[in-house]
Each structure stands twice: as C-alpha cells, then as structure tokens.
Amino acid sequence: MLADALLLQLGYNATLVTLGAALLGIAAGVAGTFLFLRKRALVSDAISHATLPGIGLAFVVMVAMGGEGRSLFGLLFGAGVSAALGLLCVQWLTRRTRLGEDAAIGAVLSVFFGAGVVILTVIQTMNAGRQAGLEGFLLGSTAGMLRNDATLLAVSAALVLALVLILRRPLGLAAFDPGYAEATGWSLHRIDLAMMGIVLVVTVVGLKVVGLILIVALLIVPAVTARFWTEQADHVVIIAGGVGGMSGYVGAAASAVAPALPTGPIIVLLGFAIFLFSLLFSPRRGVLASVLKHLRYQRRVHVRQGLLALANGQPIYEALTRRLLARSELILPDGVPTAQGQAAAAKALLDETRWAIVRGDQAYALAATRYDGLTPIEDVLTSDQLAEIDGKIASPQAVV
Amino acid sequence: MTIALVTSQDTDAAIRVTSPLAVRGMTVSYGQTPAVFSVDLTLRAGAMTAIVGPNGAGKSTLLKAALGVIAPLAGSVTVFGQPMTQMRERIAYVPQRASVDWDYPVRVIDVVMMGMYTKLGLLGRVRHQHKALARDCLERVGMADFANRQIGQLSGGQQQRVFIARSLAQQANIYVLDEPFAGVDAATEKAIVAVLQGLRDAGKSVLAVHHDLATVPDYFDDVVLLNTQLVAAGPVAEVFNETNLQAAYGGRLTTARVDPESVAS
Numbered sequence: 001m002l003a004d005a006l007l008l009q010l011g012y013n014a015t016l017v018t019l020g021a022a023l024l025g026i027a028a029g030v031a032g033t034f035l036f037l038r039k040r041a042l043v044s045d046a047i048s049h050a051t052l053p054g055i056g057l058a059f060v061v062m063v064a065m066g067g068e069g070r071s072l073f074g075l076l077f078g079a080g081v082s083a084a085l086g087l088l089c090v091q092w093l094t095r096r097t098r099l100g101e102d103a104a105i106g107a108v109l110s111v112f113f114g115a116g117v118v119i120l121t122v123i124q125t126m127n128a129g130r131q132a133g134l135e136g137f138l139l140g141s142t143a144g145m146l147r148n149d150a151t152l153l154a155v156s157a158a159l160v161l162a163l164v165l166i167l168r169r170p171l172g173l174a175a176f177d178p179g180y181a182e183a184t185g186w187s188l189h190r191i192d193l194a195m196m197g198i199v200l201v202v203t204v205v206g207l208k209v210v211g212l213i214l215i216v217a218l219l220i221v222p223a224v225t226a227r228f229w230t231e232q233a234d235h236v237v238i239i240a241g242g243v244g245g246m247s248g249y250v251g252a253a254a255s256a257v258a259p260a261l262p263t264g265p266i267i268v269l270l271g272f273a274i275f276l277f278s279l280l281f282s283p284r285r286g287v288l289a290s291v292l293k294h295l296r297y298q299r300r301v302h303v304r305q306g307l308l309a310l311a312n313g314q315p316i317y318e319a320l321t322r323r324l325l326a327r328s329e330l331i332l333p334d335g336v337p338t339a340q341g342q343a344a345a346a347k348a349l350l351d352e353t354r355w356a357i358v359r360g361d362q363a364y365a366l367a368a369t370r371y372d373g374l375t376p377i378e379d380v381l382t383s384d385q386l387a388e389i390d391g392k393i394a395s396p397q398a399v400v
Numbered sequence: 401m402t403i404a405l406v407t408s409q410d411t412d413a414a415i416r417v418t419s420p421l422a423v424r425g426m427t428v429s430y431g432q433t434p435a436v437f438s439v440d441l442t443l444r445a446g447a448m449t450a451i452v453g454p455n456g457a458g459k460s461t462l463l464k465a466a467l468g469v470i471a472p473l474a475g476s477v478t479v480f481g482q483p484m485t486q487m488r489e490r491i492a493y494v495p496q497r498a499s500v501d502w503d504y505p506v507r508v509i510d511v512v513m514m515g516m517y518t519k520l521g522l523l524g525r526v527r528h529q530h531k532a533l534a535r536d537c538l539e540r541v542g543m544a545d546f547a548n549r550q551i552g553q554l555s556g557g558q559q560q561r562v563f564i565a566r567s568l569a570q571q572a573n574i575y576v577l578d579e580p581f582a583g584v585d586a587a588t589e590k591a592i593v594a595v596l597q598g599l600r601d602a603g604k605s606v607l608a609v610h611h612d613l614a615t616v617p618d619y620f621d622d623v624v625l626l627n628t629q630l631v632a633a634g635p636v637a638e639v640f641n642e643t644n645l646q647a648a649y650g651g652r653l654t655t656a657r658v659d660p661e662s663v664a665s
Contacts, residue, residue: 037504170517176501176504176514177501179493179496180495182467183464183468183491183493184570227505230505231506231507231550232510233506
C-alpha cells in the first residue's frame with residue numbers, strides 16, 4: 001500500500017498532494033538554510049503566525065464583496081500581506097528599539113496570532129460565506145487539494161530556488177561575516193529583507209499543506225539536518241532541499257495510505273526522524289562520532305602519559321592506562337615494560353624533549369602552535385629542522 | 401569670512417584628493433553618548449597608520465563608520481576625493497575576529513573567494529584565474545596547506561591569516577584592519593606585519609587599530625591617537641610621544657603599557 005503511494009499509484013488527488021508536498025519540502029529546505037545559518041530561524045515562526053489575521057480579514061473582505069470567501073489566492077494574498085506586516089514589525093522593533101530579536105519575535109507572534117484567532121472566532125458567528133475550512137490553515141489540510149494548488153506550489157518552489165541561486169553569495173556573506181558584507185557594499189538590511197521575502201513565499205504557499213503552526217519545522221529541520229553532513233554552505237543548501245523534499249514526498253504518501261493521519265504533522269515527524277538519525281550517526285558532527293572521537297583521544301592521552309611515566313621510571317597508578325598499555329603489549333601484566341614498550345617510551349621521551357625545545361624557541365613559533373602533547377614531531381618539522389633541534393639537545397651548554 | 405571659508409574648503413579638497421581615506425567631522429553615537437566625536441582624519445598614501453587609544457576610545461567604531469558598516473550621526477568620508485560609497489572596491493576591510501560566525505560551514509579557500517564577490521557580482525562564474533588568485537593569496541600568508549579545512553578548525557592566528565588573504569584577494573588600494581593582532585600567536589603577528597609592509601612598499605595604504613603601544617614605532621609610519629575625540633595624528637616620530645599618549649590615555653597609560661594582551665603578543 002505504501003509502495004503504491006510512493007509510486008504515485010493512489011489516484012489523482014493523492015498524487016497531487018504527494019508531488020506538492022515534495023516541492024514544498026524542497027523549497028522550504030532551501031529557503032530555510034540561510035535563515036538557519038544567519039541564526040534567525042525563529043523569525044519564520046513570527047512570519048507564519050502573522051499570516052492568520054490576514055487569512056481572516058481576506059475572508060471577510062471577499063464575503064463583503066459578495067463572494068463566497070473561499071478563493072485560495074485571495075486568502076493567501078491576505079496571508080502574505082499580514083505576514084509581511086508582521087515581518088516588518090519584527091525588523092523595526094529589532095533595529096529601532098532596544099528590544100532584542102527574541103522579544104520582538106515573541107511580541108509579534110503572539111499579538112498577530114491572537115488577533116487572527118479573534119477574527120476567526122468572529123467569522124464563525126457570521127452567517128455569510130462558507131467559512132468551514134479556514135481552520136485548516138492552522139495545521140494544514142490537503143484533502144481538497146486541487147491542480148491549481150499544486151501548480152502554485154511548483155511555481156513558488158521554482159521561484160525560491162532561482163532566488164536562492166541568484167542571492168547565494170550575499171546570503172552566505174551576511175550569515176558568515178555581516179561586517180565584511182556591509183563594508184564591501186552589500187546592504188545587510190536588503191539581504192535580510194530578501195531572505196525573509198523568500199521565507200515568506202514558502203510560508204504562505206505552505207499554509208495549505210502543513211499549516212502555519214508547523215511550517216517553521218519544515219524551514220528549519222532540513223537545514224539543521226544537512227549541517228550534520230557537510231562543512232560547505234552550498235552543500236547544506238542542496239542537502240536541506242533533498243531532506244525537505246524527501247520528508248514531504250514520503251510524508252504525504254504515508255498519509256495518503258492512512259487518511260486518518262494528518263499530512264502536515266506526518267511530514268514534520270518524518271523530517272524529525274531524518275534529523276534524529278543525522279544527529280546520532282553523522283560521521284562528522286554526530287553524537288556517536290564525537291563520543292568515539294573523545295574515547296579514542298582519551299586512550300591516546302593515557303598511552304602517551306603511560307609511556308612518559310615508563311621513560312621516567314615512574315609508577316603508573318591509573319588502571320585504564322595500565323590496561324591500555326598491557327593490551328598493546330607495551331607492558332607485562334605486572335607493569336614491567338616489554339622491549340617494545342621500552343622503545344616506545346624512549347621515543348615518547350625524545351618527542352617531548354624535542355617539543356620542549358621547539359616551544360621555547362621563537363624561530364619555531366608557528367610549529368609550536370601545533371603542539372598538543374600527542375602529535376609526533378616528525379609530522380610538523382622536516383628532518384633538517386629535527387637535526388638542528390637534536391643538536392641543541394646534545395649540547396645544552398652550548399646554547400646557554 | 402566667507403572668502404576665507406571658501407579658500408580653506410578648496411585647500412581641503414586638494415588635500416583629500418591625494419588621501420586614500422579622509423574623514424571629516426565624524427560623530428558616531430550609541431544612544432546619547434558619542435563614541436566618536438567630530439573626528440577629522442587624513443590618511444597618508446603609501447603609509448602604514450595605526451589607530452591607538454584606550455578601551456572604549458571609539459577606535460573600531462571610527463573604522464566601521466568610515467567604511468559604512470555602521471551609520472554615523474554626522475561626517476563625510478572620501479577616498480582620493482571621491483565619496484567612499486563609490487570607492488568601496490578599493491578598500492579591503494578585515495573585521496574583528498569576534499564579529500564572525502566561526503562555526504559557519506565554509507572552507508578556507510571559499511573564505512578567500514569572498515574577497516572577489518564584489519568583482520564577481522551575483523552570478524559571475526568562478527574561473528580558473530579566480531581560484532589561482534585565491535590560492536596565491538593563501539600562499540602569501542603561509543596558509544596554502546589549509547585551503548580545504550573548515551574555517552572553524554583553525555587556530556585564532558590561522559583564521560586571522562585567512563582573513564588577510566581574503567583582503568589580498570580583493571586587490572584593493574587601501575587595507576583597513578580592526579585589531580589584526582588581537583589573540584594571535586607571535587609567528588602570525590610577524591607574518592601579518594610582513595605582508596602589510598609588503599603592501600605598503602607596493603604603494604598601498606594600511607590603516608589598523610592597534611593595541612600594543614610598544615610595537616607602534618616598529619610596525620607603523622603614522623599614528624592616530626584617539627580618545628573619542630582626535631588627540632593627535634601624524635608621523636610616529638612626531639606625535640607618538642609621552643605628552644600625546646598622556647592626553648589620550650590619561651591616568652590609564654601605565655595600565656595600558658602593562659596590558660597583558662600586549663605583553664602576550
């Protein structure tokens with residue numbers, strides 16, 4: 001059944017929803033990346049919550065003009081206008097008052113959302129129009145998705161991708177080094193507005209699919225997930241688009257199989273699953289990788305300390321050190337060094353002595369910055385330099 | 401009175417045409433307290449100039465305002481007589497290390513490429529010659545081996561060298577650096593000074609906020625003493641003296657001299 005859904009065999013509407021959700025996922029992942037890298041991810045939450053009064057007012061206006069109030073484009077237009085208003089409020093509060101961005105986001109988000117809820121409540125008491133379905137914008141409702149909706153998503157996704165492609169340099173510069181961006185003539189204010197404009201487009205067209213409460217997850221989670229897998233911003237963009245698209249596609253397909261499940265939340269949960277996997281298992285920045293790295297490092301430190309103790313004829317007290325040395329057959333179970341252990345200890349001591357010279361000599365200041373107590377000195381210096389240092393070890397009096 | 405004013409404006413215009421960076425009447429304030437007050441500054445072309453002054457003297461603020469990073473309350477800036485905003489390409493700025501997101505996913509070579517963004521524009525393709533220039537700039541600061549490392553994995557001194565390389569990639573005439581030696585190792589300091597002096601010898605102008613009074617005469621040709629207002633400016637031999645330093649630092653001069661930061665670097 002799920003296989004049918006994934007292969008788009010569940011009928012026209014399910015196919016539309018699946019493709020639409022995938023496109024939205026890609027657009028949101030790409031648009032959210034620079035938001036996340038610029039550390040302004042939560043502004044998107046303010047934007048999305050600020051759409052609600054616009055939806056309500058657009059409905060009221062359309063009914064007043066004699067319509068049914070159900071035109072999607074009309075509602076989305078209203079959503080876009082009030083979201084833009086909310087965004088400008090956040091920008092203004094942050095730039096012109098002493099409020100921090102967090103406070104500005106909190107204030108705008110709650111006030112706009114509150115106003116929206118009030119307007120929707122008033123609408124429910126009105127007799128005009130067919131207001132049923134407006135609450136679908138809160139958590140998304142894909143049941144009645146039409147071809148037009150899917151086309152809108154496709155066009156918006158293409159627009160977002162094109163804009164990010166065009167603006168990738170200033171967007172990256174603003175996130176990495178805002179002062180430099182400003183000094184080289186890119187207006188930070190305009191870059192930020194452009195970025196927020198892109199996010200606004202995604203938010204508004206995504207309302208029908210995931211709803212205004214969860215759209216923020218679709219913007220942020222793919223970017224955060226992608227960050228685990230690469231150290232290059234343009235790769236983060238691509239991976240985030242992929243992760244977003246995949247969660248949209250699979251999530252929508254899954255909810256087509258089980259219509260009782262809401263599409264938006266399923267998409268978000270799927271994105272979260274990919275995030276969780278990345279968090280744990282990414283070889284670069286994952287939790288598992290860093291635990292392993294730490295343990296490996298700890299062992300190297302213990303072995304090194306043990307060898308230095310052996311070289312200096314000191315006893316080794318720590319059980320872990322002894323165990324590690326014994327396992328590498330550097331010492332016998334009773335703590336006596338093997339021949340191999342004696343050689344390794346002598347080497348470690350020589351390394352330390354050489355390092356001590358390097359670190360005390362201004363001429364080697366750059367090499368000295370590589371000292372971490374573990375790196376073999378041969379990795380840092382040439383054999384000529386080593387010979388020179390060994391000369392200083394052999395005749396310490398000559399130096400003084 | 402009017403005639404005298406016109407004459408002096410003409411003279412000043414003549415002075416500004418030859419100056420790589422001329423600041424007039426610059427005032428910047430955070431809230432109601434001016435951080436920089438009515439500062440006039442005329443850089444000498446082909447010279448290395450230091451801005452020194454106590455903490456909170458507005459050194460970085462002056463730089464940022466001169467480059468348009470923050471908006472001044474009053475004042476104008478010209479580059480060889482032209483408004484600074486039209487001459488941005490000729491100025492390479494190295495911001496304070498603390499102002500950068502070091503966890504940002506970017507490789508060293510890509511940071512250097514950023515120096516060419518203004519030239520490349522939004523969609524200009526990165527060609528072979530751009531990459532070659534970036535690698536060459538890394539070479540000049542001794543960081544060629546680190547081209548593919550993530551910027552956050554480098555030490556403070558190495559990061560600063562990469563920033564210098566980025567400013568070199570801009571191929572500017574004027575190099576403006578905000579505390580280039582703060583928190584860097586001695587070898588890096590030496591390498592950066594050598595690069596900057598090389599630029600100076602090639603006819604470029606260098607302006608740097610500097611913390612270590614002891615090295616001012618060794619590194620710089622000119623010095624600007626700042627304490628919110630301009631205290632003195634000119635060749636090191638003429639203005640870098642006890643009287644002016646006292647005036648700039650007041651009672652804090654002794655503390656400034658044994659500033660642990662300057663001793664360490």
